[in-house]
Amino acid sequence: MSEVVVVTSGKGGVGKTTATANIGAGLAILGHKVVLVDADIGLRNLDVILGLENRIVYDLVDVAHGNCRLRQALIRDKRFEGLHLLPAAQTKDKTAVSPEQMRELCAELKEMFEYVIIDSPAGIEQGFRNAVAGAEKAIVITTPEVAAVRDADRVIGLLEAAELTDPKLVINRLRPRMVQRGDMMNIEDIIDILAIDLLGVIPEDDHIIVSTNRGETVVQDQRSLAGQAFRNIVWRILGEPVPLMNLDGERGLIGRLRRLVGLG
Amino acid sequence: MSTLLSFLAKLFGREEAGSKHIAKERLRLVLVHDRANVSPQLLQVLKADLLKVISNYMEVDEKGLEVQIDRTESSVALVASIPIKRLKRVAKSMA
Known part of the structure; x- marks a missing residue:
């Protein structure tokens, strides 16, 4: 049983590509056959996030235009057995592919892989419409900021119009200390506003920047909180009801002091 | 303190x-x-439904019916103007 999942957000810079890479790698680590599709034609990034930028020969547009066979464009990630990338073209623009071509492509990939995960570009124009065209499920990424949540709300409406009902939410870059101070919206606040199911919460984590610098994922990093959060998301995608990580537990002196005086 | x-x-x-x-x-x-960015089609359907419900209680001027979304700085309201032609006897006795 395979599925085609689109990862989208409306707003740029909230972590779509990082989430796509980590969820894909996480599924592959657990033995699943996964292909990640970079649908951001003209601004490809999934290749650099995965550290596969030097291995691209053909891309998604080549496949859509019949310049090569699908298998020739797929890049196998040597670190994770079962993980593949179909890169976006860098020199074309969004109009180089049609929603109909994307639907055909997704159908073909679905025959070959258990999980087809599409990294959508920011925005709600043709690139977005291409990315959702062949998808059966959707993951919406947001951060606890007014602009990101607003754009997520808009995207949820558009997904529903495209018959992708019941999208799942990932809240990225949550900062527990700011939440505790009352200076950042918390999980309940965001769910309350968007009214969709929560798939997971990723805390802000320096490990992400370090691993991105290296072209590596963080999901296999046992010391990383974000890595743990991504592993939990992967389990939930596989149907395991993993509880949310406790992000409130403040470590360090201040946290202990607070608890001591009953304010924690 | x-x-x-x-x-x-x-x-x-x-x-x-x-x-x-x-x-x-x-x-x-x-x-x-x-x-609140509702489509004109949605407003048409809403109008038809409103008429259906209201005509159970009173006779209204269908042509004079106006339904619109009113936006101000701090709120959004559904404003309906529905001219009444005649009140039904049933409605009267219920009131």
Whole structure:
């Protein structure tokens, strides 16, 4: 049983590509056959996030235009057995592919892989419409900021119009200390506003920047909180009801002091 | 004394009015506007449904019926103007 999942957000810079890479790698680590599709034609990034930028020969547009066979464009990630990338073209623009071509492509990939995960570009124009065209499920990424949540709300409406009902939410870059101070919206606040199911919460984590610098994922990093959060998301995608990580537990002196005086 | 208390509250993160409340309130408002972007088709269907319900109680002028979304700075309202032709006897006795 395979599925085609689109990862989208409306707003740029909230972590779509990082989430796509980590969820894909996480599924592959657990033995699943996964292909990640970079649908951001003209601004490809999934290749650099995965550290596969030097291995691209053909891309998604080549496949859509019949310049090569699908298998020739797929890049196998040597670190994770079962993980593949179909890169976006860098020199074309969004109009180089049609929603109909994307639907055909997704159908073909679905025959070959258990999980087809599409990294959508920011925005709600043709690139977005291409990315959702062949998808059966959707993951919406947001951060606890007014602009990101607003754009997520808009995207949820558009997904529903495209018959992708019941999208799942990932809240990225949550900062527990700011939440505790009352200076950042918390999980309940965001769910309350968007009214969709929560798939997971990723805390802000320096490990992400370090691993991105290296072209590596963080999901296999046992010391990383974000890595743990991504592993939990992967389990939930596989149907395991993993509880949310406790992000409130403040470590360090201040946290202990607070608890001591009953304010924690 | 009260300033000392609020200072302590801030220090220990118990300040009620953190900026997240402002964020949430602004979001709530902006989304009311965003979501109120209803299509003319939807308004037509709504009009038809309104007429169906209201005509159970009174006779109204279908041609004079006006339904629109009114947006102001701080709220969005559904405003309907429905001229009544005649009240039905049933409605009267119920009132």
